[in-house]
Amino acid sequence: MTIAKELSGRAKAMLRAVAAGRGELSGGREPDLYVDGLPCCDQMVTHDLVRAGLLRARRAVGLDERSDAELTDAGRAAIA
Template sequence: MPHESNDSDLNHRERATLQAVAAGGAEITASCEPDLFLDGLACCDQATAHRLARRGLIAPAFEGKPGQRVPAVLTEAGRAALSVPVAA
């Protein structure tokens, strides 16, 4: 079960990574420890990306084949952590 989070328990790097995913252009690999790519480049802190995925704050937009890059999105919990409005 994903860990519930709010903005106060995110460090600066986690918040910045969530903001980058929210801005668009992020991809995540389909795997149990997904890697994150921002604008086509590997995220410099994969440990943070793994933490955000395990906590249920970022996720693939759809299920891909193992190892495939798919668009990354903020989950409802990720949007709440950043206070991003939910799209209707």
């Protein structure tokens, strides 16, 4: 099964928001996603997307900082 088929509608929407330049990730081992400056409602999905290598921060940041989020090649393929 491909990753795209395993993703929920919410996960795909989160990836699309990041692809549109609307996402930021907090620093830390388990980053939180912010969309349009607001915390995303499902941080467990955020953690899963980061661990799966679909989503990452554009730059390294500290725990109290945020970085623009970006999709990896696999993340772009998952919503293509």
